[in-house]
Amino acid sequence: EADIYQTPRYLVIGTGKKITLECSQTMGHDKMYWYQQDPGMELHLIHYSYGVNSTEKGDLSSESTVSRIRTEHFPLTLESARPSHTSQYLCASSEYGVGDKGTQYFGPGTRLLVL
Amino acid sequence: RKEVEQDPGPFNVPEGATVAFNCTYSNSASQSFFWYRQDCRKEPKLLMSVYSSGNEDGRFTAQLNRASQYISLLIRDSKLSDSATYLCVVNIGGPFNTDKLIFGTGTRLQVFP
Numbered sequence: 001e002a003d004i005y006q007t008p009r010y011l012v013i014g015t016g017k018k019i020t021l022e023c024s025q026t027m028g029h030d031k032m033y034w035y036q037q038d039p040g041m042e043l044h045l046i047h048y049s050y051g052v053n054s055t056e057k058g059d060l061s062s063e064s065t066v067s068r069i070r071t072e073h074f075p076l077t078l079e080s081a082r083p084s085h086t087s088q089y090l091c092a093s094s095e096y097g098v099g100d101k102g103t104q105y106f107g108p109g110t111r112l113l114v115l
Numbered sequence: 116r117k118e119v120e121q122d123p124g125p126f127n128v129p130e131g132a133t134v135a136f137n138c139t140y141s142n143s144a145s146q147s148f149f150w151y152r153q154d155c156r157k158e159p160k161l162l163m164s165v166y167s168s169g170n171e172d173g174r175f176t177a178q179l180n181r182a183s184q185y186i187s188l189l190i191r192d193s194k195l196s197d198s199a200t201y202l203c204v205v206n207i208g209g210p211f212n213t214d215k216l217i218f219g220t221g222t223r224l225q226v227f228p
Binding site for chain 1: 117119149156157158159160161164202209210211212213214215216218219220221
């Protein structure tokens with residue numbers, strides 16, 4: 001089992017609220033990622049980090065922001081939630097292994113519903 | 116056209132059946148390949164990596180054809196517990212030595228008694 005955690009697991013919140021989705025891993029992985037997945041659709045990368053103090057935007061444009069102050073922690077923040085932000089947010093981490101370059105381990109996800 | 120294409124299914128098969136999933140990818144510079152399994156409302160979990168020589172893990176066999184940009188997964192002797200969505204995943208590599216995984220939409224498998 002991967003040691004990567006996300007909280008909260010479910011969040012229902014009103015429009016305009018600021019929210020932070022937490023993600024932490026205890027595997028010492030340098031690389032961490034945030035994906036967004038709508039029901040029945042593929043995962044889309046919205047943010048990634050290759051180490052402490054690095055953050056980059058992914059392919060899918062997102063109004064969220066991330067920070068990476070510690071190796072194990074990669075929180076995602078929405079300053080003002082909107083109904084269009086309703087989705088599942090999945091955090092992942094990875095470390096190169098010979099022969100398995102690219103293997104990522106996922107947290108359980110946060111299901112966000114913005115009313 | 117999607118970068119990774121899969122038949123969405125669903126594939127409804129009886130226990131004990133053999134089922135094959137296919138996947139094609141468009142980026143010829145893709146570096147590594149995987150099958151992930153995603154249960155309903157859960158996170159994706161790595162099922163197996165896929166190598167050009169083909170590889171097997173118990174009842175699961177994966178094949179990669181780089182020339183055709185085609186990946187397959189064969190499940191023999193299906194179990195009820197195999198019911199899930201199977202995601203074809205390709206790593207095209209990202210900047211700063213990161214991985215950039217491209218996910219297919221998945222093929223849903225439903226195994227019935």
